[in-house]
Amino acid sequence: MKHKVLQKWGAVLAGLAISSSSWAEYAYNLQAPASKLAGDVYHLHNLILLVCLGIFVVVFGAMFYSLFAHRKSRGHKAANFHENTTIEVVWTVVPFIILMGMAYPAAKVVIDMKDTSNPDMTIKVTGYQWKWGYDYLQDGVSFYSVLTTPRDQIDNLAPKGDHYLLEVDKPVVVPVGKRVRLLITANDVIHSWWMPAFAVKQDAIPGFIRDSWFKADQIGTYRGQCAELCGKDHGFMPIVVKVVSEADYRTWVAEQKGAALTAVADNGKTFTLDEMKTRGEKVYTANCAACHQATGMGLPGAFPALNGSKVATGPIDAHIQVVLNGRPGTAMAAFGKQLSDADIAAVVTYERNAWNNKVGDMAQPSQITALKGGPVGTSPVAVH
């Protein structure tokens, strides 16, 4: 225990030492734009900022001159004027004209930003506590994208990687130069899909679909984060977009389809207890450990323990139902639409046989399919 604390603060100190060298990429302005729209926003911000700076210098130049010149200690006698209609009209009208000068370019960008028509492709984005789901509507690719930063880095037990908190297992892949329309929604609470390099930020609202768009100009990897408080792991659901060439995009789509076929095939297989436990631990770490904790102890008062819980040690069908359908009104999500039948069978098996839970039974994918009431694809079903 003591060792662990020392290790933790050691990592903090090491972090301090390298802070000035390797973290030198801090910025004073908006991130470098990677789309024309983001460039427009960048320049619009610079323009407004310059106008504000100009006004600030003039107004407070006058004020600070007055603070030095018109002070009692220098013997300045107070004048007695207290109104002047002309000047009051001037400083009401002039700001109004300046504002109109700002409103015109701003309105042009607003109109461009809100125009989501004529996309080359459409991706549905779904926010979950705490990961993102993506469905490529034309190419039929579907996946979840989860933070990959190891827990040890967050707990200061290991040195932090270059893309600390901004790395995911499966990035969004899009072709360069294509107009991508995003249909954005959420499954549980409000999230917000934000990609600074494309100037896209759109709240993901459960039960409603909002849209946005981008057209990336340059091949590269771009990173963003959820921008709306969505519960405890709000800071831990990043967004990574890889912009690739059209050919690379086609290759990637083919790979994704192959992987999806394997997953469907798994649903028809029968597994041994050990296979299910090993697979289940991975599923648990990616989907359940954030709340129920790796120890299965949960967080008292907020998230219940699974270790020794009535559900995880009781009848298996009831246990599966909770995982499939969630608990409405709580943070417990319905995983039936998010995970494959094999994964649900695996995680249920794991939960029943991990920590102090020694139920000894197991679930098979076919059992999950049956409880769902027939075979359903592995892809997440749209929230309609």
Add this chain to the structure above:
Amino acid sequence: MSDAAHAHAHDDHSHHPTGLMRWVKTTNHKDIGTMYLMFALIMLFSAGTMALLIRAELFQPGLQLTNPEFFNQLTTMHGLIMIFGAIMPAFTGFANWQVPLMVGAPDMAFPRMNNWSFWILPVAAIFLLGSFFLPGGAVAGGWTMYPPLFIQGGISYDLTILAVHIMGLSSIMGSINIITTILNMRAPGLTLMKMPLFVWTWLITAYLLIATMPVLAGAVTMLLTDRNFGTHFFNAAGGGDPVMFQHIFWFFGHPEVYILILPAFGIVSQIIPTFARKPLFGYASMVYATSSIAVLSFIVWAHHMFAVGMPVTGQLFFMFSTMLIAVPTGVKVFNWVATMWKGSMTFETPMLFAIAFVCLFTVGGFSGLVLAIAPVDIQLQDTYYVVAHFHYVLVSGALFSIFAGVYYWLPKWTGHMYDETLGKWHFWLSTIGMNIVFFPMHFLGLAGMPRRIPDYALQFTEFNQIATVGAFIFGFSQLIFVVVIMKAIKGGQKATSQVWEGAEGLEWTVPSPAPYHTFVTAPLVR
């Protein structure tokens, strides 16, 4: 000697209980004003402690001191308590002390309701602070209480709804009192357009409170029934709409922003003429500007929601209406500068805070203008840029005006001059510290750091470290403020009734400290 002079000389013709019961039963506007201010000070320190915990956690990437659940509780409660516990009660404290003194009234219009509107506040505070010790901890969904996240929480969420109701009730009762006092109890001859600007700004603020607090109460009541009684106001699966909450909330929330700043405008408009020894420039335009800000505040709410998504016409309307607010706000700033112009200025602590207010509030105004530009707001919404913006407006705006007002009127309240040297230390440390905390946050937001996160990517480290250092300078320098207040209560140089050479107004015609009962016979204002 000073003790003898202090020995309740002001209690000569008053009959009231002593000890604790004096404060529990009091209907005296000065006692109640003092209690409001003391309550606000305690809340300032509790919510300030939370802010320091937040900044300590953010000193380094990684989780050091808190876990994400507790971190979210800290940010949520910091916001709720600072707004409803510190800033608003402090302004109501000023109103209680100063409005009767400034309009020449013997007391507030409804003294017993005044007692009630104060004494329910500590109850709400206990609910809020106590919820940290309930299972699941305090509310962690942000002070904005957005559903569906807010629906997920435990018992403390219901308790917070109750606390918000109580605080709203207190504000409404306080506002009724202030409006009635101002409209009905002014000294003969004190016409509306002769009222001190502080009285004007509070009159308008009180109307804003009466208009918006019931809206907030409605919104949180719907949350309560959604949480407990199976309604679906904000649940799409039951035919409701989570975004409707945001519209209702910000219809309250934006006027609330002006509730937090209009009294500050009033305080500063009293102080600058006093120390410039020159009448306020453009009194009438100040009144009109304040009124137009209040009216505009009802038609700009959705600028808090640009990232929620709305039709292009909606976005344009709210962008233009928001930009329009810069006009009356600009008029006020120009008027303050013109008041200083060709004055005969001295720089006692109240004036220093007032000048810092004008300058730094304007910084917050400019970042507000940047945020009003909808496409730019899309990049900055829910980032540290917004955090920087509203702290410039609320710390160097509202809070600095409260400091300025306390230093300005403390001699009138206690009968003693405060320690000017300590006051100047407090000013300089606060101003420098405040800028070190909040200025780097503009850069963090621009570079892409979201707000309300307990841990961040490595490129945000430097500015977070600077901000944390500033936060501790700012936070600990507030202890000086407490020392100054305590010293002035205990003793010090006797204050004259005029106190400040350039001070004008009815409150400066009564002795210092102000007797327990003032203006028993109404003064005549020419």
